[in-house]
Amino acid sequence: xxxxxxxxxxxxxxxxxxxxxxxxxxxxxxxxxxxxxxxxxxxxxxxxxxxxxxxxxxxxxxxxxxxxxxxxxxxxxxxxxxxxxxxxxxxxxxxxxxxxxxxxxxxxxxxxxxxxxxxxxxxxxxxx
Amino acid sequence: xxxxxxxxxxxxxxxxxxxxxxxxxxxxxxxxxxxxxxxxxxxxxxxxxxxxxxxxxxxxxxxxxxxxxxxxxxxxxxxxxxxxxxxxxxxxxxxxxxxxxxxxxxxxxxxxxxxxxxxxxxxxxxxxxxxxxxxxxxxxxxxxxxxxxxxxxxxxxxxxxxxxxxxxxxxxxxxxxxxxxxxxxxxxxxxxxxxxxxxxxxxxxxxxxxxxxxxxxxxxxxxxxxxxxxxxxxxxxxxxxxxxxxxxxxxxxxxxxxxxxxxxxxxxxxxxxxxxxxxxxxxxxxxxxxxxxxxxxxxxxxxxxxxxxxxxxxxxxxxxxxxxxxxxxxxxxxxxxxxxxxxxxxxxxxxxxxxxxxxxxxxxxxxxxxxxxxxxxxxxxxxxxxxxxxxxxxxxxxxxxxxxxxxxxxxxxxxxxxxxxxxxxxxxxxxxxxxxxxxxxxxxxxxxxxxxxxxxxxxxxxxxxxxxxxxxxxxxxxxxxxxxxxxxxxxxxxxxxxxxxxxxxxxxxxxxxxxxxxxxxxxxxxxxxxxxxxxxxxxxxxxxxxxxxxxxxxxxxxxxxxxxxxxxxxxxxxx
Numbered sequence: 001x002x003x004x005x006x007x008x009x010x011x012x013x014x015x016x017x018x019x020x021x022x023x024x025x026x027x028x029x030x031x032x033x034x035x036x037x038x039x040x041x042x043x044x045x046x047x048x049x050x051x052x053x054x055x056x057x058x059x060x061x062x063x064x065x066x067x068x069x070x071x072x073x074x075x076x077x078x079x080x081x082x083x084x085x086x087x088x089x090x091x092x093x094x095x096x097x098x099x100x101x102x103x104x105x106x107x108x109x110x111x112x113x114x115x116x117x118x119x120x121x122x123x124x125x126x127x128x
Numbered sequence: 129x130x131x132x133x134x135x136x137x138x139x140x141x142x143x144x145x146x147x148x149x150x151x152x153x154x155x156x157x158x159x160x161x162x163x164x165x166x167x168x169x170x171x172x173x174x175x176x177x178x179x180x181x182x183x184x185x186x187x188x189x190x191x192x193x194x195x196x197x198x199x200x201x202x203x204x205x206x207x208x209x210x211x212x213x214x215x216x217x218x219x220x221x222x223x224x225x226x227x228x229x230x231x232x233x234x235x236x237x238x239x240x241x242x243x244x245x246x247x248x249x250x251x252x253x254x255x256x257x258x259x260x261x262x263x264x265x266x267x268x269x270x271x272x273x274x275x276x277x278x279x280x281x282x283x284x285x286x287x288x289x290x291x292x293x294x295x296x297x298x299x300x301x302x303x304x305x306x307x308x309x310x311x312x313x314x315x316x317x318x319x320x321x322x323x324x325x326x327x328x329x330x331x332x333x334x335x336x337x338x339x340x341x342x343x344x345x346x347x348x349x350x351x352x353x354x355x356x357x358x359x360x361x362x363x364x365x366x367x368x369x370x371x372x373x374x375x376x377x378x379x380x381x382x383x384x385x386x387x388x389x390x391x392x393x394x395x396x397x398x399x400x401x402x403x404x405x406x407x408x409x410x411x412x413x414x415x416x417x418x419x420x421x422x423x424x425x426x427x428x429x430x431x432x433x434x435x436x437x438x439x440x441x442x443x444x445x446x447x448x449x450x451x452x453x454x455x456x457x458x459x460x461x462x463x464x465x466x467x468x469x470x471x472x473x474x475x476x477x478x479x480x481x482x483x484x485x486x487x488x489x490x491x492x493x494x495x496x497x498x499x500x501x502x503x504x505x506x507x508x509x510x511x512x513x514x515x516x517x518x519x520x521x522x523x524x525x526x527x528x529x530x531x532x533x534x535x536x537x538x539x540x541x542x543x544x545x546x547x548x549x550x551x552x553x554x555x556x557x558x559x560x561x562x563x564x565x566x567x568x569x570x571x572x573x574x575x576x577x578x579x580x581x582x583x584x585x586x587x588x589x590x591x592x593x594x595x596x597x598x599x600x601x602x603x604x605x606x607x608x609x610x611x612x613x614x615x616x617x618x619x620x621x622x623x624x625x626x627x628x629x630x631x632x633x634x635x636x637x638x639x640x641x642x643x644x645x646x647x648x649x650x651x652x653x654x655x656x657x658x659x660x661x662x663x664x665x666x667x668x669x670x671x672x673x674x675x676x677x678x679x680x681x682x683x684x685x686x687x688x689x690x691x692x693x694x695x696x697x698x699x700x701x702x703x
Contacts, residue, residue: 042700049698056700088701095703115698 025076025106028067035099040064043075043095045115046088052076053083053091054112055105069105072112076104282639286358293370297347300377300411304340304404307384308333311400329398332405339408346415350423357458360644361651364452365421372414380407426451426459431654431673435460435468438668439476442468447676453660454650460671461642461662465635470626471667474592478528539587540624546583547616550576554610569611573603588623596632597623640664 010016030039040062045051055073058065075083078094079102095101311323325333384403388395429447433456436443446463448456554576567575584602588594609619622631629635644650646660656675661668 039703042702044698044700048694057702088699092701092703 023107025104026068028069028103028105030063030067030101030103032099035097038062039095039101041069043088043091044112046091047085048087049115051111051115052108053086053088054108054115056112070107072107072109073105074108074111076106078103282358286355286639289363289366290355293366296370296374296377297351300373301340301343301347303377303381304336304407304411307380307404307407308336308401311397323397325397325401329401332398332401336401336405336408339405339412343408343412343415346419350419357454357461359454359458359650361454361649363455364651365425369414369418369421372417373411376407376410376414380410425449426455430676431656432676433460434672434674435464436670436672437468437471438670439473439666440471444468448654448673450653452651452653453646453648453658454644456654456673457642457644457660457662457671460669461640464669465629468629470596470629470632472592472626473666474595478525478532479590479592536587536590539583539590543580543583543587543623544617544620546580547620550579551616551619553579569607570603572610573606577603577606584623593623593626596634601633 032039038059040059041055041064042057043053044056045054053075055069055071055075058069058071075091077083078091079098079100081094083091380403388400388403426449428449430450431448432445433448434443434445444463444467446460448459451459554572585594588597605622606619608614625631641664643663644660645663646658648658654673656673658673659670661670663669
């Protein structure tokens, strides 16, 4: 909508983008030789915190970063195992045990921010 | 209903208060309202007039601002459940009726005052004492004054109900004794062998006397006291109990006369004593009923009453039991004298030092030339000026109150310092032996009073408490505090704390008259949604009743096994 004065149109703003491709789900496959090799990211969250599994830090100059994984990515499934309602320890075990990992991730900064919320109510639904 | 509010006066600068010659006594004083509520037994008509004059002078001195309300009632007796009755008409009937409506409640008196011609609206001569909106009427004073003349009528009215009940109770108490004694006193001729009293009869007589003693003690403990309030309508429970007593006693006497005095030959003394003992039992049970109805029934709280005081908006909530409206009013008054702060009419407007300067009024800015040059400077000046005006108009109250509180605190601090210093003087006089003559507390009070007089007077002046405390009262209070070794702060408490109404010495009258206004009949029990109003001079207490909600308490079980906790640390794990 147009407004008089110095207010810029929303669509003319440099940061405007209606491209939602960045939020779509994508599949990333990671392969490593040994199970003890680090995958290159930190995860956060879990069922006990009523949220999903999110990436909180990606080690620079590693395979994970080159594949497009970044902070605020939510892991939706790993090798077919659903990661939306899984405990933290189980998720870590699954990730560490396999040498070939096929992850379905999506960029979800809203849910990631919620994992930092101080007040966690038992009645809050999980952000799926 | 009509309200009239006069112009807001301004207080003079610090120093003596000088009456402002231009201000008019604000408001319309409804003298009938005044007179009816000052139903003090020792006020005669003349003193009411003087009281009015004095009140007027006081008003001019302190520039009291009041809003008067033309009320519909005159005394407690005349208010009844007539919600559809137009209020204004009732007052005019009262004044026009020239005292004809004297204590009769509920009658509409038709008085032909207005001349029956076509232009009656032009030259109406209604006989009222009010010739203009701003004058007080003294005619109403004389009219009403005839009703509540002296203390005799009022005292009679005050004790009438209790006296009647006491009479009936005395009659009932003495009848068993009389019934037992009459055969013995040879009033009626009974054969001597009929009058023999064997052991069973003796036992009955002993129990009879003990029961009478218990009855006497119980009545003395509960009922022998000053009536708390004179109420406009009859006190139903008390009347019920009295009637029961009377009916019982009367029927017993009837039986006595018929059965015993008629059949003198077959009667035995034992049966007479049985009869008297049964009467005493019946009286004891009636006393039990009286205790329940008069004392116990209203103790469990069933309603909440909100008491709101009108001129200053102070309110309290209380729990009250099941009572009639008039008894609830007496109960509320008890709590009022105990809990509410003293109402200071001179503190209705926050006293400010400066006169209201004319720049506070809202000016309208007109741009005459209509030219746009120098728009920046014009608009900025106009904006700031208007903003300041708007701010000062809205914040005026806030800043004034803030300033006032600051001044009060300053003077209070000085007062406390002066008092402490004065009290140290008197202590030293006690310790010094032989240097000065010993004084009794009153003289000691007089000797140290000058050193704190000035600070005290300034504090009283700023909190507008001067009319409440005379120098004699201050000196006597000081003497009492010195005699009992009270600290200076304890002495000052009387002037610093205005908390219960009874702190005001002027309220220690024997009789306090209040007017009660209610839509429903005064002896009906209160119910949720009942509203009644108590009035006395300036103060107006609006009481509204609401139910205490019924509490539904259900048990909730928390299983101890579910009382487990886990640590939730949102930790990161590197994978």
